[in-house]
Amino acid sequence: MLANVSSPSIVNISDLRLMAEKRLPRMVFDYIDSGADREQTLSDNCTAYKEILFRPRCAVATPSCDLSISVLEQDFQLPFLLAPVGSSRMFYPQGEVVAAREAGIAGTGYTLSTLSGCRLEDVKQATNFPAWYQLYLLGGRDVALKTIERARLAGYSAIVVTIDTPVSGLRERDLRNGTKELLSMNPIKMFPYLSQILVKPCWMTQWLSDGGLMSFPNVELQDGPMGYTEIGPALEASVVTWKDLDWIREAWGGKILVKGVHIGDDAKKAIDLGVDGIVVSNHGARQLDSVAPTIRVLPEVVKAANGQIDVLLDGGIRRGSDVVKALCLGAKAVLIGRAYAYGLGAAGGPGVARAIDIIKSDVLRTMKLLGCDSIKNLNPSFIQFPDDWK
16 A cells, blocks of 8 residues: 655655655665765765755745756756666556656656666656666667667657766665575575565565566667676676767767766866766765765866856755755756655655655745746855855
8 A cells, every 4th residue: 555645744855765665675765775885975965955055035026936947958847857766666666657757747857777677668658758868888889779779769868878887886785685685586595585575565566566576678688688686797897988978979869968977077078078968976875985975066067067068966855955056056957866766665656746846846935035036047146155165
C-alpha cells in the first residue's frame, strides 16, 4: 500500500525521504540516500546552502512570478530539471517512465541515466517536454554509438556526458547491506541479507511483478542487455576522456553537456572542445569524498565559463530556496536527483509530482519574498555569500 503524499503532514522533501525509507528495503533506500566514504561531501552539499543569505527587496508587489527558463535553446516552465538517477526501476515499477511522465506534466525536463531499467524509447514517449540522455561508455565505443543513434531517433534533445566515474565510488552502506551478495542471486550468499527484503512485502510484490532484478536495456552487448552485476568492471573499462568528446559530438550532431565539472580549468577545457553546457556536479557525493560542495565551486566555474556556455548545477538541492540561491550565483538551471527519487520511492508518480510541487512552491514563495518577479532577473545582488567563494 502506497503512502498518501497529499497528506498535510508532507510539507518538505525530508518528509518524502522518511516515507521512502519506510517503503523500501534498506539496500534500495541506501542506494538513493548514501554517499561515498565518510559521506562528508554528502552532508556538505546540503549544508553549504546555509552559508548563503538573502537580501530581499521589500515593499515590492509581485503578484506573479515567471519561473520559465531557456537552457540549450530549449524552453522549460520551471528552473529545475530532473537529474539522471540510475536504477530508478528498483524504487518503483517502470520508475524512469513514471518520473519522465511527471516531469512532462509539470512542464520540465527529464534526464535518463544510461543505467536505466526502462528502454530509452519508452521513457521519451512518456513525456511531451525535452528529455536528455546521460551517457556512459559502458560496453565500449561501438555500444555507445548504437545507443547514441537510438537516442537521436527517439527524440532526445541533448546528450549529457558524465566525466567523473573512472571507477565507482566506495559506498560503504552498500557493502554493509550486502548489495553485491543480494544481486548475485546465490541463495547461500544472499541468505544473511534477505531479511531486509522480506520485511517489505509490498515493495517485493511490485518489484517481482515488474520483472525482478533488471538488466540495462540501453546497453546492448553482443549477448544481450548488460546485467546488473556487470556495472563496476564495465565502468573501469570505459573511462571517458576529453578526447572522446570529438567522436561523441560527431556521432550525436546535437547539443552536448558535460556533467561532473568541479573546477574552472575543466570548464575552460569543455568550452575549448565545443560543448554547449556543463553541469557542476560531484555525482551527488557518490564518487570522490572530500571534494567541495557544488554550490561552493559554482562561482569559480561560472567565472571561467564567462557566459560562453550554459552552466547548470546539481547536488544538495532540497528546497526551492536552494534553487534560487544557485540561480543567483549564475547557474542557468539546476538538476534535482535525490529530491524526486525520494518521492518515487515513497509513492511512484504521485510522489514525484509532490516533490516537484514542493520545490516549485518553495521557488515561487522565495521569489515573491525577495521582491523578484522573474527568474531572468535573479543576480548576485539578491544574496550574500562568503568572500572566499569568489
